[in-house]
Amino acid sequence: xxxxxxxxxxxxxxxxxxxxxxxxxxxxxxxxxxxxxxxxxxxxxxxxxxxxxxxxxxxxxxxxxxxxxxxxxxxxxxxxxxxxxxxxxxxxxxxxxxxxxxxxxxxxxxxxxxxxxxxxxxxxxxxxxxxxxxxxxxxxxxxxxxxxxxxxxxxxxxxxxxxxxxxxxxxxxxxxxxxxxxxxxxxxxxxxxxxxxxxxxxxxxxxxxxxxxxxxxxxxxxxxxxxxxxxxxxxxxxxxxxxxxxxxxxxxxxxxxxxxxxxxxxxxxxxxxxxxxxxxxxxxxxxxxxxxxxxxxxxxxxxxxxxxxxxxxxxxxxxxxxxxxxxxxxxxxxxxxxxxxxxxxxxxxxxxxxxxxxxxxxxxxxxx
Numbered sequence: 546x547x548x549x550x551x552x553x554x555x556x557x558x559x560x561x562x563x564x565x566x567x568x569x570x571x572x573x574x575x576x577x578x579x580x581x582x583x584x585x586x587x588x589x590x591x592x593x594x595x596x597x598x599x600x601x602x603x604x605x606x607x608x609x610x611x612x613x614x615x616x617x618x619x620x621x622x623x624x625x626x627x628x629x630x631x632x633x634x635x636x637x638x639x640x641x642x643x644x645x646x647x648x649x650x651x652x653x654x655x656x657x658x659x660x661x662x663x664x665x666x667x668x669x670x671x672x673x674x675x676x677x678x679x680x681x682x683x684x685x686x687x688x689x690x691x692x693x694x695x696x697x698x699x700x701x702x703x704x705x706x707x708x709x710x711x712x713x714x715x716x717x718x719x720x721x722x723x724x725x726x727x728x729x730x731x732x733x734x735x736x737x738x739x740x741x742x743x744x745x746x747x748x749x750x751x752x753x754x755x756x757x758x759x760x761x762x763x764x765x766x767x768x769x770x771x772x773x774x775x776x777x778x779x780x781x782x783x784x785x786x787x788x789x790x791x792x793x794x795x796x797x798x799x800x801x802x803x804x805x806x807x808x809x810x811x812x813x814x815x816x817x818x819x820x821x822x823x824x825x826x827x828x829x830x831x832x833x834x835x836x837x838x839x840x841x842x843x844x845x846x847x848x849x850x851x852x853x854x855x856x857x858x859x860x861x862x863x864x865x866x867x868x869x870x871x872x873x874x875x876x877x878x879x880x881x882x883x884x885x886x887x888x889x890x891x892x893x894x895x896x897x898x899x900x901x902x903x904x905x906x907x908x909x910x911x912x913x
Contacts, residue, residue, distance in 0.1 A: 548582045549583045550581070550583045550584055550626075551582070551644065551646070552586050552643045553569055553576075553647045553892065554586045554647065555568070555569030555585075555586070555588070555604075555725060556588040556589060556590070557588045557651070557652070559592075559650070559651060561652040561740065563653050565649055566604060566605050568870055569869055569878075570870075571869065571870040572890055573601075577887070580893070581645075581736075584596060585598070585600050585601055585615070586600070587603070587610075589604065592885060593615065594615065594627075596613060596627065597612045598889070599611050599613050600613040603728060605715035612628045612690070616641070620666040622666070622667060622668025623801050625642065625667055625669045626641050627643060645669070645670050645671070646672070647671070647672045647894065647897075648664075648672065649869060650866065652740070653783075656683055656866040657679055658677070658679040660674075660766075660851060663708060671901075672844075672896070672903030673842065673843045673844060673893075673897075674839075674845070675840070675842060678712050678839045678841040679865055680840065682839045682841065682862075682865045683703075685862060686731060686734050686743065686764065686766060688727065688839060688862060691838045692831050692835060698859050699859065699860055699861075700768050700769045700861070701724070701769040702766055702768045702769065703720065703721065703767050704724070704765060704767070707763045713780070718761055721767050722748060726769065727747050727748075728746045729744075729745055729768060729769060730743070730745070730769075731743045731745055731754040731755055731766075731767055732766045732768065733761040733762035733766075734764035734765060735760060735762045735854060741758050744759055745846070747864070755894060768799070774786040774852075774853065775795075775848070775850060776849040776851050776858075777794060778832040778846070779844070779867075779878040780833060780845045781843075782843075783843065786833055786837075787833045788828075788830075789884075790816070790830035790878060790882045791818055791825055791878065792814060792815060792819075792881070794813075794816040795813040816876070816880075816881045820851065821846050824856070828851075831860055832847040838854060839865075843896050843900075845864060845865050845894055846864045846875045849861055876889060
């Protein structure tokens with residue numbers, strides 16, 4: 546049987562570039578090479594696309610690739626694939642067919658619907674959510690609005706953009722104090738891996754935290770601080786979806802920030818976590834509901850706060866391309882639920898092919 550060619554795409558222009566590299570190497574090692582031919586595609590921090598056996602290592606070591614060549618995605622559905630520069634001196638390009646894309650990109654320019662739109666134009670099946678779900682789940686304001694519309698419990702929040710903040714900082718500071726209170730979380734509306742997020746305890750640090758968040762996005766979200774356990778749940782599937790056993794994050798820092806997630810290696814991940822049958826069932830049902838609220842597909846991780854003293858569950862956010870190493874929370878929750886990492890990777894690629902075939906069957910060309 547002819548192997549399908551899967552382009553594993555990693556790196557990217559977002560602040561989560563290194564996170565993407567960590568995820569990609571685990572996925573590449575888990576792909577069944579008897580069924581798939583792997584085509585590694587690295588995107589530099591500047592946005593250049595490269596392919597070749599050396600590309601992952603060159604991005605990781607921040608050096609020019611020795612065995613990688615420029616590549617571009619060909620947005621021609623009659624020839625799905627890449628154009629790869631085969632001779633730099635002669636400026637010659639060859640066509641590299643692709644049967645499937647596995648975008649292991651976190652944050653803007655990869656998890657926000659942008660590259661998903663490219664795949665749609667190119668007629669290439671791809672792992673994960675489509676344009677709509679990717680973009681709405683990336684924007685915390687739109688995401689939380691959809692959650693509220695679907696009667697999911699979310700923490701109180703307010704939001705504003707850069708232009709509303711400039712010259713009106715005193716108005717917003719008073720509004721935050723009156724409606725949200727302290728401590729609170731200040732977040733860029735569009736980013737992940739806790740980049741640019743600050744926990745603010747008083748008016749003193751508020752302005753600096755907002756200006757920091759505005760370095761990463763034009764829109765800021767201010768959320769009420771919820772005193773509770775940080776619980777996560779993984780969702781897998783296409784039309785039929787299932788939720789994993791939940792896990793708990795016990796952060797090493799004040800909250801589960803970027804350093805606690807990826808650098809100091811002292812945060813504790815408990816998988817599965819015993820919450821009692823009732824709370825676990827609520828988390829699973831809310832996870833499925835959140836997945837459907839943004840119309841996600843393939844995979845997602847839903848994050849919660851659980852307040853044991855009150856017995857209630859608050860939905861924090863959904864992540865449509867969570868960290869995906871073999872020891873990431875998403876994969877660990879599925880391993881605790883009986884799905885191995887290798888099986889997880891295979892099922893996600895199968896879902897992508899099935900979804901593409903189903904959507905292609907719906908395309909009707911109008912008569913001339």
